[in-house]
Amino acid sequence: MTPTVYEWLRQSPLTGIFLTLLAYRVALSISRRYHGHPLANTVLVGAGLLITSLLALGLSFDEYFRGASFIQFLLGPVTVALAIPLYNNLARLKRSAFAILCSIVVGSVAGVASAVLIATAFDMPPQIVLSLAPRSATTPIAIGVAEAIGGIPTLAAAFVIVTGIIGAVLARPLLTLLRMNDEVVLGVATGIAAHGIGTARVFQVSETAGAFAGLAMGLTGFVTAVVAPLLVHFLLS
Amino acid sequence: MIETFLWLLGYQFAGELLARSLGWPIPGAVLGMLFLFLTLCVRKGIPDTLRHNVPRLMTHMSLLFIPAGAGILAFWPLLAERPLAMAAVLLLSTLSTLLISALTLTLLLRWQQGRKARS
Numbered sequence: 001m002t003p004t005v006y007e008w009l010r011q012s013p014l015t016g017i018f019l020t021l022l023a024y025r026v027a028l029s030i031s032r033r034y035h036g037h038p039l040a041n042t043v044l045v046g047a048g049l050l051i052t053s054l055l056a057l058g059l060s061f062d063e064y065f066r067g068a069s070f071i072q073f074l075l076g077p078v079t080v081a082l083a084i085p086l087y088n089n090l091a092r093l094k095r096s097a098f099a100i101l102c103s104i105v106v107g108s109v110a111g112v113a114s115a116v117l118i119a120t121a122f123d124m125p126p127q128i129v130l131s132l133a134p135r136s137a138t139t140p141i142a143i144g145v146a147e148a149i150g151g152i153p154t155l156a157a158a159f160v161i162v163t164g165i166i167g168a169v170l171a172r173p174l175l176t177l178l179r180m181n182d183e184v185v186l187g188v189a190t191g192i193a194a195h196g197i198g199t200a201r202v203f204q205v206s207e208t209a210g211a212f213a214g215l216a217m218g219l220t221g222f223v224t225a226v227v228a229p230l231l232v233h234f235l236l237s
Numbered sequence: 238m239i240e241t242f243l244w245l246l247g248y249q250f251a252g253e254l255l256a257r258s259l260g261w262p263i264p265g266a267v268l269g270m271l272f273l274f275l276t277l278c279v280r281k282g283i284p285d286t287l288r289h290n291v292p293r294l295m296t297h298m299s300l301l302f303i304p305a306g307a308g309i310l311a312f313w314p315l316l317a318e319r320p321l322a323m324a325a326v327l328l329l330s331t332l333s334t335l336l337i338s339a340l341t342l343t344l345l346l347r348w349q350q351g352r353k354a355r356s
Contacts, residue, residue, distance in 0.1 A: 016304075024300040042299040047306025054310060061311035068304035075301045077245035079266035080252070083273035084283055084291040099345035107338030114330040114337075122322045132326065136334055139305065144262035158312035159327065161305050166331045174332065180339055182346070189339035193331055197306075200298035210295060218267045225262045 010059060016067020023050040036204065038169045043197055047165075075196065082199070082214030089211045092184060100188055104216055107192035108223035109231065111136030116235045126236075127152055133232050135159040137224040138195045138217060145228045160195065167194020168201035183209040191216025240286040241294075248273045 001009075009015055027046035034040040054064055086093065093100070115132040124132070131151035134142040139160050146156035171190040180186070183206050190198035191213035199217050203210030251272060253265025261268075277283055309316070316323060 020300070020303050020307075024297075024303055027299075027303075043302045043306050046299070046303040047309065050303060050307040051310045054307065061308060064307065065304065068307070071301060072304045076249045076266040076269075077242060078294055078298055078301060079264070080245045080248045080269040080273055081287070081291045081294055083248075083270045083277060084287055085295065086270075086274055087277040087283060090278070096346060096349070099342055099349055102345055103338055103342035106341045107334060110337040111330075111334040114333040115326070118330045118333075119326045122326050124319075124322070124326065132330070135327075135330070138264060138267070140264040141262060148262075152315075154312065155315050158309060158316055161302075161309060162316070162327050163331050164302070165306065166328060167335060170332065171335055174335055175339055178339070180343055182343070185339050185342050185346070188342050189335050192338040193334040196298075197302050200302060203295050203298055207292070207295075214270070218270055221267055222263060 009057070010063045011066070013067035013070065015059070016064045017070055018067070019050060019053055019064070020046075020068050020071050023047075023053070031204075038173050041165065041169050041201060042204075043168060043200065044165050079196070079214075079218075082211070082218070085207050085211035086215050089208055092208070093212075093215070096184060100184070100212070100215070101219070103188055104192060104219045105223055107189070107216075108136065108220045109227060111193065111220070112224060112228045112231050113235060116232060120236075126150075128155065129236070130232065131155040132159055134224050134228050135163045136193055136195065137221045137228075141221040141225050145225055149229050149232050161197070164194045164197030167198045171198060171202070172205065184212050187212030188216045192220045195220070238286075238290060240284075241290040244273070244284065244287055245269075248276075 023046045024042065026049055027042040030045050031040040031042050054061070112133050115135055116129055119129045119132050130149050131146050133149065133151065134145035134156060137145065139157050142156045142160045143153045147153050167190060171194060172186065175186055175189065186205070187202055187209035190202050195217045199210060199213035202213045248269035249266050252268030256263050256265045256268055
């Protein structure tokens with residue numbers, strides 16, 4: 001490759017967009033080949049393939065993100081669109097609204113408390129503990145909360161992503177193991193513990209589970225933003 | 238497709254404007270989702286364009302998280318300081334969050350059913 005061509009490759013948004021779509025399509029084939037096995041998760045495999053190709057091409061994340069930011073931008077409208085599957089499940093939502101809301105509050109508190117307590121038990125430095133606290137919320141909320149309580153925002157963002165991937169991979173096997181086969185329980189638990197990445201995963205399983213995951217993700221964000229600063233203060237004092 | 242994106246981006250726009258003018262730390266898109274949901278409840282129906290296009294959009298929601306997933310590359314030096322302890326903390330806390338949430342909901346749903354059956 002001549003230097004000018006390589007320079008273009010690094011500068012053009014086309015590179016990031018094309019590589020992302022390609023990595024996703026390959027990940028989708030792998031996921032289908034293994035009949036949706038949890039470890040063949042499309043975000044996990046797709047991101048793994050992408051990181052490998054960025055390293056092979058010698059591209060930095062910032063260069064990649066010039067194009068990839070266009071894809072990430074679509075998260076906004078797609079989050080809004082979660083209202084439609086939720087409305088399709090209105091009857092089920094009305095019937096169980098109280099139980100779902102209570103679980104979301106309990107789960108959000110558990111999300112913050114488990115991170116703070118376990119990280120303290122592992123002797124993590126305070127700045128890391130504070131960056132871990134909001135990791136169950138979606139990225140923008142987690143970054144805001146981490147900043148407010150004295151964590152490191154970029155580190156918090158990394159924890160959010162890893163948490164989402166872990167939750168997306170483990171949620172279904174865990175609940176199957178415990179014989180909890182209710183789609184609503186799968187959706188709500190995944191939305192609380194693994195925000196959007198978990199929501200995207202359970203949408204591949206069923207629209208109902210996806211709808212409740214989306215609701216749980218949104219409300220967990222609210223509750224975490226309100227509760228995390230108080231709870232962290234209480235747990236660490 | 239154009240109408241679908243006008244709806245979705247319009248609600249996200251409204252959500253962003255409200256969150257920013259009130260200084261709330263809530264993403265505009267999450268507020269937009271709640272507004273759209275309330276609109277559908279009031280309208281008692283889903284506009285045709287959304288009913289046709291949104292399900293296809295949702296099937297590929299995973300695609301949109303791949304850039305963030307690749308972001309682990311940029312954060313790697315921060316994550317790899319104590320890799321094993323870090324992995325253990327993230328794994329254990331995520332598992333316990335999942336477990337507590339699922340158990341709470343299962344028990345509450347059972348309790349609710351029991352109450353209905355008795356009444």
